[in-house]
Amino acid sequence: MADSAEIGVFGGSGFYSLLDDVREIKVDTPYGPPSDSLFLADVDGRSVAFLPRHGRRHTIPPHLINYRANVWAMRALGVKAIISPCAAGSLQEHVAPGDFVTCDQFVDRTRGRKDTFYDGPIATHVSSAEIYDPTLRALAAEVIREQGITLHERGTIVVIQGPRFSTKAESRWFSAAGWEVIGMTQYPEAYLCRELGMAVVNISLITDYDAGVIEGTEAVDARSVLAVFEQNAERVQKVVLEMIHRFPADLDALGAREALRFTRGDGHAVSPEDLRLFEQGL
DSSP, rough: OOEEEEHHHHHGGGGGGTSSSSEOOOOOOTTTSSSSSSSEETTEEEEEEEEEETTTOOOOOOGOOOOOOOHHHHHTTTOOOOEEEEEEEEEEETTTTTTOOEEEEEEEEOSSSSSSSSSSSSOOOOOOOTOHHHHHHHHHHHHHHHHTEEEEEEOEEEOOOOSSSOOHHHHHHHTTTOOOHHHHHHHHHHHHHTTTTTTEEEEEEEEEEESSTTSSSSSOHHHHHHHHHHHHHHHHHHHHHHHHTTTOGGGGGGGGGGGGGOOOSSOOOOOOOHHHHHHOOO
């Protein structure tokens, strides 16, 4: 039987270390190698693929992640929905370190990243107006609250290029715009999932206040971010695994795949045949 999965998680060994019968597989893609092997496991009868986006030893910085290979590898296994947790900074005082945010929007401030699968010959434009799936966001919120974690149900994550953190001026600019969260990996990851018809939900674990948000606080550094993330990693893992237990039975009903039917720039809708031809490459 071919390797397959219906749910994908961009996360490292912490998410599957306690599961039984985890299988490590390699997936080739037209875009080069993914960040690491994929790890397949059964979670309460659901087939799940785990992929550490930075590599299992966290050796790949955010601006060098092969996002297209990572997302393609998930879809090649048959994945229809992605859980995409990440460490992130806060841009607003009321969003405190240790809080979780289920983001509903992103703002792209990256540059030069390979961010589409559709390089022609037909011009294709996939809407990103509602990038994160509302059904999965509601499910995440339910589980997070049950775990007693402070949650912000909505939030915009501004995605910066990395690996550097923001200057104070940049941080104040983002904060004044009203955005709540800052990170380095949600773009183009979330959008590429959308391009392949996979529903995606983000859980941002807030590790720090970004520089310039609160006057007098120490500037963010990698050591402090890692310390807070490690303190809260177990909470993220519990939330993700519990979400998988409660995932909808029919992942096609989430609607991400349906969004692909209205993306062609030549005046025609993307047809079922177009989708089948595209997927032959998967």
